[in-house]
Each structure stands twice: as structure tokens, then as C-alpha cells.
Amino acid sequence: MKIAIVFYSMYGHVYQMAQAIAEGAKKVEGAEVKLLQVPETLPVEVLEKMGAVEARKSFAHIPTATVEDLEWADAIIFGTPTRFGNMCGQMRQFLDATGQLWASGSLVGKVGSVFTSTATQHGGQESTLLSFHITLLHHGMVVAGLPYAFQGQTRVDEITGCSPYGASTIAAGDGSRQPSQNELDGARFQGEYVAGIARKLTCC
Structure with a gap:
């Protein structure tokens, strides 16, 4: 089965999580994994003022996602930083x-999942993930999260996401x-979990 990890990262944090997601997905037999980044909408001058140009060089080699890539995949795992408790503008655009995929029902029945990054501990991680799920549900996707089978999200001995x-x-x-x-372990767990669901849905 085909797994697309479609992300936007400004300073590399979401990219690191995307790499861990890919590692987890590849643990599932038969998984073909693509890492893709959504198109940038900010001009270079703005990115320079934000201090993001140098950080983005580490993932400049990742191909740009197209709408066709979503059709290709059996499961799509989206990654976005949070902007005011919601997905970033690049991902929204x-x-x-x-719309054409929605009209044709091309994503109906595919697995959809989301991961995110925030600046602060309570910076809108859950609202970003949950509001992103709305778009996936409109496309008829089977939404997968990060179950409590990943024990790391019950930890209280350190500050952590998930x-x-x-x-x-x-x-x-x-x-x-x-x-x-x-957090990286959680991402790996999610990648393997989503790929496992995709395998079950596509093998029979």
C-alpha cells in the first residue's frame, strides 16, 4: 500500500516528525512511503526576515506535493505547524x-491522519489536529489518530507533545x-499504526 506524508515545515520541527512518521510506516510490510512538502506561499524576503531560510535547506530536497499525489496514496498523513490554533496557511491553501478530488470522491475510504508542532506547551496542538480532521471527514477519509496504545502520551515526568x-x-x-x-516515538507509532490500517483496508 502507498503512504504519502504531506507536510509543511518552516524551521524543521515538523520535518523531523515527518521523518519519524515515515520510519514507522516503513515497518509495515508492503508499505511504499513518499515524503512530500506542500508549496511555499511566502516570498523569500519574508522567510529571510523570519530566519527560516537556513533551516529550510535541510529539507529542500523533498519533492513538492501535488493534488495527484493524494490520489496515488492509500493513506495520507498530514503534518502542519500550528497558526493560532489551526493549520498553517500553506497547508490550508x-x-x-x-475541490476536484472532493467532487469525484477520490479520497473516500483512504486513511487520513495528522501531526503538528507548536511553539508552546498549550499552543493549540489539539485544536489544530481536531480542526484538520474536519477537512478529512469532508473528503470521506477514515480518520486515524494516535491511540493510547502508545504509552508515551501518558507520561507526566517530562514536558511532551502527543x-x-x-x-x-x-x-x-x-x-x-x-x-x-x-515525541519522535509517538510519530513512529502513528506512522506504523496508519500504515497498518491502510494494509488491512487494501489487502482484501
């Missing part, structure tokens, strides 16, 4: 271009905090 709605990480206001081992 990409999804707003999928919830039943999807894996997540905390970047800090200046972007200095990198995804923790627990």
Missing part, C-alpha cells in the same frame, strides 16, 4: 485546491527546542 488526536512536538518560542525522543 493546498487543501483548498482539492495526544489521542495525533503526534505533536513543542518547538519553543525561538525554535530552540527540538522534538524529544518521546
